[in-house]
Amino acid sequence: MHLKSEDEDLWSDILNDVSTASTNKDKKCLLILGDEFVGKTAIINRLRRLEGHATKAGLGLEYSYLDIRDQFSDDIISRLSIWTLNNSKTSLQYTLSEKHLTYTDKGWNGMVVLVVDYSRPWSLMERLEHWVEVLDKHIENMKIETGERRDVCNKLAKSLQEYCLPGTDSNKDVLLPLTEGVLDQNLGIPIAVVCTKVDSMTTLEKDLDYTDSYFDLIQWHLRKFCLKYGAGLFYLNGKESPNTDILYKYIVHKMYSLPFEISPSVIDKDCLMIPAGWDTLQKISILNDTLRSFNLEDDLNTVLPKPLNRRTDTSREIKAEDDQAFLTRMQSLLQNQRPAGPRPNKPGLTSQTSRTALPTPSTQGAGGPGEKDGVLANFFNSLLNKKPTPGAGGPAGVRPGISGAGAPRASAAPASPRQPSRPIPRSQSEGVPRQPSQ
Numbered sequence: 001m002h003l004k005s006e007d008e009d010l011w012s013d014i015l016n017d018v019s020t021a022s023t024n025k026d027k028k029c030l031l032i033l034g035d036e037f038v039g040k041t042a043i044i045n046r047l048r049r050l051e052g053h054a055t056k057a058g059l060g061l062e063y064s065y066l067d068i069r070d071q072f073s074d075d076i077i078s079r080l081s082i083w084t085l086n087n088s089k090t091s092l093q094y095t096l097s098e099k100h101l102t103y104t105d106k107g108w109n110g111m112v113v114l115v116v117d118y119s120r121p122w123s124l125m126e127r128l129e130h131w132v133e134v135l136d137k138h139i140e141n142m143k144i145e146t147g148e149r150r151d152v153c154n155k156l157a158k159s160l161q162e163y164c165l166p167g168t169d170s171n172k173d174v175l176l177p178l179t180e181g182v183l184d185q186n187l188g189i190p191i192a193v194v195c196t197k198v199d200s201m202t203t204l205e206k207d208l209d210y211t212d213s214y215f216d217l218i219q220w221h222l223r224k225f226c227l228k229y230g231a232g233l234f235y236l237n238g239k240e241s242p243n244t245d246i247l248y249k250y251i252v253h254k255m256y257s258l259p260f261e262i263s264p265s266v267i268d269k270d271c272l273m274i275p276a277g278w279d280t281l282q283k284i285s286i287l288n289d290t291l292r293s294f295n296l297e298d299d300l301n302t303v304l305p306k307p308l309n310r311r312t313d314t315s316r317e318i319k320a321e322d323d324q325a326f327l328t329r330m331q332s333l334l335q336n337q338r339p340a341g342p343r344p345n346k347p348g349l350t351s352q353t354s355r356t357a358l359p360t361p362s363t364q365g366a367g368g369p370g371e372k373d374g375v376l377a378n379f380f381n382s383l384l385n386k387k388p389t390p391g392a393g394g395p396a397g398v399r400p401g402i403s404g405a406g407a408p409r410a411s412a413a414p415a416s417p418r419q420p421s422r423p424i425p426r427s428q429s430e431g432v433p434r435q436p437s438q
Contacts, residue, residue: 029097029109030080030083031111032082032083035087035117039196041062044066046240047066061084061086064082077256101189113192115194115196116195118196119204121214121300122300125222132191136187153186156230160178160230167261183227195235196236198241200238201269208306212290213294214305234250234272243273264279
């Protein structure tokens with residue numbers, strides 16, 4: 001009986017663990033928002049690579065998950081659902097719901113990550129404002145009671161007040177009020193801003209002459225945005241970045257209330273990491289000394305140098321021409337063109353040219369009727385078109401004054417093209433042998 005009770009307890013523990021894991025699987029939701037090709041799938045691959053997984057890039061709305069393991073026992077304590085949105089036209093109603101805008105003792109049930117491309121710094125703030133507007137409209141359309149919405153917003157503000165640096169003791173009973181500019185826009189959900197492709201700083205310096213003051217200006221605007229929405233800020237490069245592991249720990253800290261004992265990093269310009277609750281307007285104002293040549297109220301799109309845009313205007317709609325209209329227009333063009341006729345012959349040579357161009361039986365037997373006709377016609381035409389030499393009374397090969405049946409047939413056989421015909425001596429043409437002189 002004692003052994004049976006131990007077996008029952010063992011199976012009960014196993015079933016409870018499975019039930020807890022399956023229950024936690026659907027409660028948590030991590031929503032990743034960003035434009036296409038900014039590196040959202042790469043971030044998921046890096047987060048899941050810690051667990052030995054990989055994710056392929058997709059389009060539209062993508063789903064993935066991340067197994068959350070205990071930091072001591074390495075057991076899976078939950079499965080975090082990850083939704084990735086590539087364009088604002090796709091609805092968020094199947095991703096982030098009312099149950100995700102809640103907080104329990106085990107952490108937040110929902111979190112949002114905004115991903116932007118640092119290789120295009122002039123568009124950073126524009127894209128962040130766009131995606132946070134999409135998120136705000138989605139939350140406004142949720143059916144959440146006013147009291148519940150107020151409670152979750154107060155909880156988000158309290159989480160920022162309770163932040164303290166690692167190694168310091170915080171008195172959670174006495175909380176200081178939020179400073180000026182912190183959480184001016186409270187959406188009631190934790191947010192993290194991730195800038196990818198930060199290693200493009202070298203390219204920006206080389207190609208567009210970016211200096212440290214430009215990068216400080218970008219950091220100033222990003223930190224102001226994160227301060228307004230109570231968000232954390234992370235810089236990630238295209239290669240393995242130490243902030244990838246820090247981002248993973250920050251997500252687990254927010255959604256599972258696990259400790260986050262990593263200090264902020266603002267010294268290295270390409271490895272920035274600022275958790276929510278640490279930054280203030282006073283700390284951001286340290287950058288003002290290097291930004292005196294800029295008007296901080298101007299948008300980054302108007303201040304930062306951009307590459308020359310040599311692309312054609314694709315916003316104008318181009319309509320294809322109707323097939324029948326195109327064929328009619330081509331027909332009219334062809335009719336208006338002057339037909340190319342044969343070259344006119346020289347006066348007085350028309351009859352001779354036509355007679356000479358006719359093939360002879362000897363030429364037809366040599367290489368076929370159509371193979372050498374053109375060569376022979378060109379040859380005879382060249383002979384006919386030659387100007388007669390002085391003293392000659394007719395074509396080459398015919399002696400003047402001899403005609404009729406007794407005329408010699410010197411031109412009966414065609415001469416070789418390389419050996420033009422010559423007049424035959426009189427002695428040979430009359431058949432009389434020439435006597436040597438005495």
